[in-house]
Ligand SMILES: *[C@@H]1O[C@H](CO)[C@@H](O)[C@H](O)[C@H]1NC(C)=O
Ligand SMILES: *[C@@H]1O[C@H](CO)[C@@H](O)[C@H](O)[C@H]1NC(C)=O
Ligand SMILES: *[C@@H]1O[C@H](CO)[C@@H](O)[C@H](O)[C@H]1NC(C)=O
Ligand SMILES: *[C@@H]1O[C@H](CO)[C@@H](O)[C@H](O)[C@H]1NC(C)=O
């Protein structure tokens with residue numbers, strides 16, 4: 001059984017402990033380093049887990065001190081991003097010592113980490129406003145989306161429309177995305193799929209029990225990218241679902257039970273909870289511990305490069321290679337295996353990739369080079385539409401496995417209509433963008 005069973009965490013916290021099914025003490029060698037952190041005491045107190053709070057507070061006594069990990073003031077993002085391998089070699093800069101609270105690494109000078117995205121740099125969705133609770137980098141940091149008209153909390157996942165649109169002139173495919181991790185930062189923020197309104201929250205990892213320490217005395221740790229700052233804006237695509245109860249049509253492997261992920265490759269950082277419009281360029285078919293975990297590669301529609309890039313093949317090769325390397329290896333610094341990718345058996349350009357997503361699963365091969373790992377725009381669009389259909393099935397009551405039923409239950413508890421009636425909700429309405 002996982003440690004989580006023994007810890008009996010409150011729902012919002014338990015819901016966001018990473019790797020619940022697969023974590024073992026051996027898989028997280030670094031997690032124990034910060035076992036006595038005051039941050040752990042803080043979250044235990046915040047969530048009312050008094051037993052662990054006392055145990056941890058006692059261990060952490062006298063060590064209460066927050067450390068902000070800051071890059072040198074002038075460190076340009078490009079320099080930080082240009083050499084993933086050297087970033088991943090520097091574990092000392094991202095490892096918590098007892099008593100330390102890890103904060104955001106702020107690489108880009110003065111990025112706005114929370115609140116609405118800048119309408120000068122992005123096309124911003126105006127149907128809801130994101131509101132942050134707690135401080136970025138703390139355990140209890142959460143971001144909710146408040147309906148702009150009613151002020152009620154609404155779901156980042158189910159209630160923001162996908163609003164998939166195709167430009168008849170150039171075939172450009174655009175839609176809304178909800179950002180979790182701003183470019184240049186390293187705290188792992190995730191949409192919590194199993195609680196009503198699906199807020200975004202700081203992801204945490206289980207702490208292995210050491211030397212007879214009880215799980216209660218070792219509450220979860222803040223999770224952050226140990227490889228270094230994120231090269232991209234990263235988050236979820238509303239109204240899509242990577243079904244965990246069926247094989248993905250391309251990879252033949254079931255997916256990770258989450259909204260479809262995006263990686264946004266423009267220059268401007270998107271705040272946590274920012275909802276912006278993007279253009280689809282292609283996709284990476286990542287396989288993480290035997291599960292399909294597609295990454296849609298997109299660009300902010302207002303990025304200067306958005307008019308130059310229509311498909312993944314238009315993105316400079318060096319950038320594609322760098323992104324591939326980052327997503328292949330970013331979890332290695334967290335003590336996990338490198339990720340794998342399913343190969344696109346066609347050449348990644350807009351003319352030949354359209355059919356690639358229809359190859360039968362048994363033909364799916366592992367990519368051995370970064371070139372093979374990329375799918376072009378039309379193949380990516382096919383995947384995106386498939387994941388939208390899976391989301392409709394989820395909300396129509398189509399999931400019956402223990403792994404995905406809590407997702408549908410949380411939607412019902414959050415007042416999402418159309419969940420139990422069998423009728424799929426309508427695709428996102430025409431929300432006005434600023
Ligand atoms: C609280 O912690 C003590 C000592 O670690 C343990 O014996 C006890 O079972 C715990 N109680 C609960 C409710 O977890
Ligand atoms: C990346 O860093 C490594 C180690 O510091 C160095 O050997 C390599 O030349 C660098 N690569 C690039 C592209 O800068
Ligand atoms: C590792 O990070 C520390 C703290 O940010 C920094 O002082 C050091 O120069 C870094 N080392 C390398 C090799 O990047
Ligand atoms: C978050 O935790 C800190 C430390 O325990 C506490 O001071 C703060 O009030 C909490 N914030 C929220 C919104 O719960």
Ligand SMILES: *[C@@H]1O[C@H](CO)[C@@H](O)[C@H](O)[C@H]1NC(C)=O
Pocket residue numbers: 127128147148149150154159160161
């Ligand atoms: C916000 O509330 C209005 C009025 O009830 C509703 O029409 C709209 O769809 C809601 N928007 C979101 C994003 O939930």
Ligand SMILES: *[C@@H]1O[C@H](CO)[C@@H](O)[C@H](O)[C@H]1NC(C)=O
Pocket residue numbers: 133144151152153
């Ligand atoms: C939204 O959720 C947060 C966290 O639970 C809560 O504090 C806040 O009051 C909610 N907002 C509304 C308008 O209910």
Ligand SMILES: *[C@@H]1O[C@H](CO)[C@@H](O)[C@H](O)[C@H]1NC(C)=O
Pocket residue numbers: 210211
């Ligand atoms: C666990 O116990 C061993 C042997 O008693 C000791 O060497 C080690 O330092 C302990 N580890 C921790 C984290 O306390």
Ligand SMILES: *[C@@H]1O[C@H](CO)[C@@H](O)[C@H](O)[C@H]1NC(C)=O
Pocket residue numbers: 266267303304305316319
């Ligand atoms: C556009 O792409 C080129 C090539 O990758 C890059 O050098 C440039 O910085 C990009 N422009 C912006 C605004 O990101």
Ligand SMILES: *[C@@H]1O[C@H](CO)[C@@H](O)[C@H](O)[C@H]1NC(C)=O
Pocket residue numbers: 349351
């Ligand atoms: C791709 O297709 C377009 C029109 O369908 C054609 O004009 C173009 O030459 C093709 N490019 C390649 C590389 O085949």
